[in-house]
Amino acid sequence: MDDLPLVHVVDDEESVRKSLSFLLKTSHYRAQCWASGSAFLKDVDRSEPACVLLDIRMPDMDGIELQEKMNGHGIGLPVIMLTGHGDVSLAVRAMKAGAVDFLEKPFDRQKLLNAIDRAFAQLADAEARRDQMDAAQVQIAALTPREREVLEGLAYGFPNKTIAFDLGISSRTVEVHRANLMAKLEVTNFADALRIAFAAGMGSGREWRKGRRNEGDALRATDEQWHDDHGEKQRDTQYQHPG
Structure with a gap:
C-alpha cells in the first residue's frame, strides 16, 4: 500500500x-x-x-x-x-x-x-528539473572560478569582447577559458554548454555580477578609446604636416 x-x-x-x-x-x-x-x-x-x-x-x-x-x-x-x-x-x-x-x-x-x-x-x-539542476551544478563545480565567470557571462548572452572587458582580460583569454570549460563539461558544441549553464540556474538574474561594468559601459568605453586613439593619430598627423 x-x-x-x-x-x-x-x-x-x-x-x-x-x-x-x-x-x-x-x-x-x-x-x-x-x-x-x-x-x-x-x-x-x-x-x-x-x-x-x-x-x-x-x-x-x-x-x-x-x-x-x-x-x-x-x-x-x-x-x-x-x-x-x-x-x-x-x-x-x-x-x-x-x-x-x-x-x-x-x-x-x-x-x-x-x-x-x-x-x-x-x-x-x-x-x-531538480535532478537536472543538481547534475549541472556538479559539472560546473569542476570549473575554475574564472571559467565559471566566463560561462556565466556567456549565459547572459554577452559577446567575448564584453566579457573580456568586464573581467579585465583579453578576448583571446576568454576564448581559451571557453574552450577549457567546454572540455571539462564534456560537450562538443556551445549550445550544450549553455544548456548546462541554464539548468544550473545561470543567466537568470537581472545583472551579471555586482561591481562589474555592464555591456553598455563596455561599449561606451570601447567607443571612447577608439576616438581617443584616432584623435591622437589625427593630432600627430596635423603636427607633422609640413608648414
Missing part, C-alpha cells in the same frame, strides 16, 4: 474528508486527511512526493493563506483547490499562486482524478 501515490486532503468538513478518502482509496491512491491548515503545516511529511486537495474556505486558515504559507515554507507539493459556488475569484488567485487546478463542489469523480494525474505529472517534471 505504501507504494501508492499519496494525496493529502485538507478540509474542515469531516463528511468531505471521508468521502474523498474513500474515492481516493478506491482509485489506487493513499489518502491522508487533515482537519485544518495549521495541522497540515505542523505535521506533514515534506519529503514524500504527494499532491494536496485543499478546501478554499476553512475557519482557522483558508486555502489561499495555507497555499501562501506552503510556498513560504518551501513545501513544493502541487495543490488542487476545492471551491464552492461563487468562489471563482478566489480560485483565480489560487491558480496565480501556483495551484494546478480548481474544482467546484460537488465535483465530478473523473475530473478530480484527471486533476490529480496532472498534479503528479507536474510533480514529476519538477523533480526532473
Whole structure:
C-alpha cells in the first residue's frame, strides 16, 4: 500500500474528508486527511512526493493563506483547490499562486482524478528539473572560478569582447577559458554548454555580477578609446604636416 501515490486532503468538513478518502482509496491512491491548515503545516511529511486537495474556505486558515504559507515554507507539493459556488475569484488567485487546478463542489469523480494525474505529472517534471539542476551544478563545480565567470557571462548572452572587458582580460583569454570549460563539461558544441549553464540556474538574474561594468559601459568605453586613439593619430598627423 505504501507504494501508492499519496494525496493529502485538507478540509474542515469531516463528511468531505471521508468521502474523498474513500474515492481516493478506491482509485489506487493513499489518502491522508487533515482537519485544518495549521495541522497540515505542523505535521506533514515534506519529503514524500504527494499532491494536496485543499478546501478554499476553512475557519482557522483558508486555502489561499495555507497555499501562501506552503510556498513560504518551501513545501513544493502541487495543490488542487476545492471551491464552492461563487468562489471563482478566489480560485483565480489560487491558480496565480501556483495551484494546478480548481474544482467546484460537488465535483465530478473523473475530473478530480484527471486533476490529480496532472498534479503528479507536474510533480514529476519538477523533480526532473531538480535532478537536472543538481547534475549541472556538479559539472560546473569542476570549473575554475574564472571559467565559471566566463560561462556565466556567456549565459547572459554577452559577446567575448564584453566579457573580456568586464573581467579585465583579453578576448583571446576568454576564448581559451571557453574552450577549457567546454572540455571539462564534456560537450562538443556551445549550445550544450549553455544548456548546462541554464539548468544550473545561470543567466537568470537581472545583472551579471555586482561591481562589474555592464555591456553598455563596455561599449561606451570601447567607443571612447577608439576616438581617443584616432584623435591622437589625427593630432600627430596635423603636427607633422609640413608648414
